[in-house]
Amino acid sequence: MKRLTAAAIGLCLSLGFHASPASAQVEGEPFIHDPSTIVLSDGKYYTFGTRGGGLVSEDGWTWRGGPERPGGGVAPDVIKIGDRYYMSYAVGGGGMSGGHASQVKMMWTRSLDPKSPDFKFHDIGVVASSDGVETVDAIDPAFLYAEGRLWLTYGTYFGPIRIIELDPSTGLRVAGNQPVDVAIDMEATAMMYRDGWYYLLGTHGTCCDGPNSTYHIRVGRSRSPLGPYVDHMGVPLLRGGGKMVVNARGRNIGPGHFGLIELPGGVEKFSMHYEADMNRSGRSVLGIEPLLWKDGWPVAGANVRPGTYEIQSERSGYALGLATDFVRIPFNARASFMAKPTDPVSPVADQTLADNAAVWPQGTTRVDLADYMVRPNQLWTITPVPGAGGYFGAPFYKITIAGTERALAATARNEVETVPRFTGAAEQLWQIDQLTDGSYRIAPKAQSGPKPLALVAIGASTPTLAPFDANSAAGRWTFRLP
Amino acid sequence: MIGKPLVRCLGITGALLLGAGAITAASAGAPAGQEVAKPSLDAYFKPATATPLAPDQDGFLRRWLLLEPISKPNPTNTVFTASYVRQALTQQYFPGQFTAMPRNGQVVKAAEPLRWHALDSTQFDVKLFNFAQALGKPTYGVIFWAVTVVDSPREIRNARMAVGSNSASMWWLNGQEAVGLYNDRRMVMDDVLSDRLTLRKGRNLIRGAVINGPGLSDFCVRFLDEDGRPIRDLKTSLK
Numbered sequence: 129m130k131r132l133t134a135a136a137i138g139l140c141l142s143l144g145f146h147a148s149p150a151s152a153q154v155e156g157e158p159f160i161h162d163p164s165t166i167v168l169s170d171g172k173y174y175t176f177g178t179r180g181g182g183l184v185s186e187d188g189w190t191w192r193g194g195p196e197r198p199g200g201g202v203a204p205d206v207i208k209i210g211d212r213y214y215m216s217y218a219v220g221g222g223g224m225s226g227g228h229a230s231q232v233k234m235m236w237t238r239s240l241d242p243k244s245p246d247f248k249f250h251d252i253g254v255v256a257s258s259d260g261v262e263t264v265d266a267i268d269p270a271f272l273y274a275e276g277r278l279w280l281t282y283g284t285y286f287g288p289i290r291i292i293e294l295d296p297s298t299g300l301r302v303a304g305n306q307p308v309d310v311a312i313d314m315e316a317t318a319m320m321y322r323d324g325w326y327y328l329l330g331t332h333g334t335c336c337d338g339p340n341s342t343y344h345i346r347v348g349r350s351r352s353p354l355g356p357y358v359d360h361m362g363v364p365l366l367r368g369g370g371k372m373v374v375n376a377r378g379r380n381i382g383p384g385h386f387g388l389i390e391l392p393g394g395v396e397k398f399s400m401h402y403e404a405d406m407n408r409s410g411r412s413v414l415g416i417e418p419l420l421w422k423d424g425w426p427v428a429g430a431n432v433r434p435g436t437y438e439i440q441s442e443r444s445g446y447a448l449g450l451a452t453d454f455v456r457i458p459f460n461a462r463a464s465f466m467a468k469p470t471d472p473v474s475p476v477a478d479q480t481l482a483d484n485a486a487v488w489p490q491g492t493t494r495v496d497l498a499d500y501m502v503r504p505n506q507l508w509t510i511t512p513v514p515g516a517g518g519y520f521g522a523p524f525y526k527i528t529i530a531g532t533e534r535a536l537a538a539t540a541r542n543e544v545e546t547v548p549r550f551t552g553a554a555e556q557l558w559q560i561d562q563l564t565d566g567s568y569r570i571a572p573k574a575q576s577g578p579k580p581l582a583l584v585a586i587g588a589s590t591p592t593l594a595p596f597d598a599n600s601a602a603g604r605w606t607f608r609l610p
Numbered sequence: 611m612i613g614k615p616l617v618r619c620l621g622i623t624g625a626l627l628l629g630a631g632a633i634t635a636a637s638a639g640a641p642a643g644q645e646v647a648k649p650s651l652d653a654y655f656k657p658a659t660a661t662p663l664a665p666d667q668d669g670f671l672r673r674w675l676l677l678e679p680i681s682k683p684n685p686t687n688t689v690f691t692a693s694y695v696r697q698a699l700t701q702q703y704f705p706g707q708f709t710a711m712p713r714n715g716q717v718v719k720a721a722e723p724l725r726w727h728a729l730d731s732t733q734f735d736v737k738l739f740n741f742a743q744a745l746g747k748p749t750y751g752v753i754f755w756a757v758t759v760v761d762s763p764r765e766i767r768n769a770r771m772a773v774g775s776n777s778a779s780m781w782w783l784n785g786q787e788a789v790g791l792y793n794d795r796r797m798v799m800d801d802v803l804s805d806r807l808t809l810r811k812g813r814n815l816i817r818g819a820v821i822n823g824p825g826l827s828d829f830c831v832r833f834l835d836e837d838g839r840p841i842r843d844l845k846t847s848l849k
Contacts, residue, residue: 453691454793487693496802498793543805586838587772587803589791594838 156190158414162203165387169240178202188520207271212236218267229260252299263287272319284315310355311365316385331384338410341382341403346370374428379406394598416521418562429562436530442604444588446497449506453487524557538572542593567604651744654737658728662845669832669840670734678724679752684823687794690778699819735830756818761845766809768836774801775829779820
């Protein structure tokens with residue numbers, strides 16, 4: 129397996145940008161290959177790719193070109209430690225032009241914003257290399273800062289993935305540190321640390337072949353940063369193991385180059401590039417998906433798919449619904465309970481929207497939580513709203529009673545109601561982020577206070593808008609098919 | 611069968627009646643001809659004293675004036691839609707129902723004379739069924755009225771009244787409707803919370819009404835601060 133030639137990547141990245149159809153994950157001009165871990169600088173989010181470019185965003189949803197970094201080369205990574213942004217990147221290698229001689233270089237700056245007076249890269253030097261003869265390829269560096277120590281992995285399919293230790297105060301290699309082999313059959317690695325485990329993620333498969341790229345991301349873990357890393361089946365990563373994290377899905381093909389995104393409220397997402405966005409001419413684009421943790425393993429989640437659902441509170445198990453009079457389904461209790469087993473049966477019709485809506489107030493109506501009864505006042509249609517913006521890999525949605533335009537809305541007093549008709553106002557737009565357990569946080573786009581608010585079940589039957597507590601089930605919601 | 615039956619003992623008696631039969635059957639708890647001693651109020655209540663009473667450690671209000679139950683026959687709790695409950699609990703049954711501060715022992719003129727009782731619950735909840743049972747009053751098909759006064763040492767903004775009730779109920783703070791619990795409800799703490807409200811510094815009057823058909827009946831009330839923590843530095847009194 130070989131990487132795309134430098135010339136080909138250059139061609140890919142230099143094509144003119146143009147408006148694209150709305151994607152499920154990001155908007156704007158998100159064209160990039162080998163994105164670095166997304167970091168916040170001067171109020172904006174930055175990621176850098178192969179060659180000198182990168183992307184910048186104010187909300188994690190709309191991404192555009194503009195970031196600058198010197199040095200060229202491929203597949204940088206960025207980490208902020210103290211007031212410094214350390215950037216590592218590789219020059220040479222990668223099989224480009226047939227060679228595997230490469231250097232992993234380091235530099236730092238206090239800002240990633242080219243307009244900032246603190247935007248000035250300082251060269252640190254080379255921290256790892258491959259000579260072109262040995263079976264190792266020193267590219268694709270990736271940082272991990274954990275327990276006060278700074279680690280850097282690098283490598284490709286041409287030999288092992290290696291890990292070295294850097295001095296977090298200087299960015300230089302720790303004196304006397306020797307590289308340790310930790311995996312094979314990987315490139316574009318990344319690391320995470322969680323609950324005493326070190327996770328080594330890497331990209332498997334074929335790169336750089338558009339819709340035919342088999343790129344996907346796998347993971348192993350170890351109690352030591354130096355390994356041994358094994359997957360969920362106990363297969364060592366040094367023997368080709370790796371548990372699947374994310375692969376092709378929908379019209380996004382060939383995910384690679386994992387980068388952890390830790391957001392407020394305990395929300396975790398990850399960045400990557402898709403080798404091919406089938407809605408954008410099959411070009412390589414930035415992707416962002418929720419990150420779930422299942423049995424101690426990271427795995428890709430998914431944005432809520434447009435559709436009609438019960439919205440169930442993880443606190444009480446009750447369903448969000450219009451707070452209206454309960455409408456009974458006509459039912460002959462005597463006949464039912466006294467029926468003989470051999471009596472004929474026939475379907476009972478679902479309650480119609482018209483039957484249920486007959487008792488709805490005409491104007492705004494509050495919502496509550498109640499026993500889920502598959503009733504029309506409890507069925508919500510989730511729909512992305514084109515052009516309304518979004519937040520880190522997910523568009524803003526409208527949440528309407530199925531079959532109607534009656535829309536969930538935040539009130540000025542931070543309660544929750546429905547309005548008769550969706551107008552696109554900010555208080556009717558909702559940010560829906562999947563949480564690490566697979567449930568979702570639902571937050572209004574319109575925020576009025578210093579603390580971000582989300583939909584929270586403050587009582588078993590009472591929803592409101594309140595600060596989100598990642599450690600409580602009160603702010604977690606599940607979208608369940610009716 | 612767990613909880614409140616729509617109809618009692620379906621499989622055994624075949625009493626598939628949504629009418630008065632459910633109440634009749636339930637009220638006749640003892641075998642025919644056998645007298646069973648009524649449990650006393652002491653099991654769940656103490657007489658209220660003149661000394662203001664703090665909420666319990668979880669913030670639940672324990673001191674209440676409880677009115678002997680108003681008869682409101684309902685053979686099932688499934689009729690307790692919001693519209694029904696609102697109509698049933700906002701109509702006047704006795705003079706001063708929404709305005710007067712009752713006194714212990716006072717008798718009001720409803721369809722029949724009913725007496726107010728000043729009691730301290732020994733539990734986090736106020737067991738209305740047992741209250742009625744101990745007084746030899748109807749336990750099913752009834753409306754209970756409850757009143758207390760909360761003295762707050764300071765103004766508390768963005769508080770919430772948190773109520774659980776069996777079955778449906780409505781609650782007012784200082785004359786303003788604060789909480790409604792509708793449909794056939796079980797009593798669970800913090801079931802329904804009010805919108806954000808302000809507890810005045812000093813005296814705050816709470817009125818509540820609980821409606822019940824068949825089954826047990828009780829309620830619990832506490833105030834939570836804007837972070838969801840129980841407000842405990844309150845005092846309850848009945849004047």
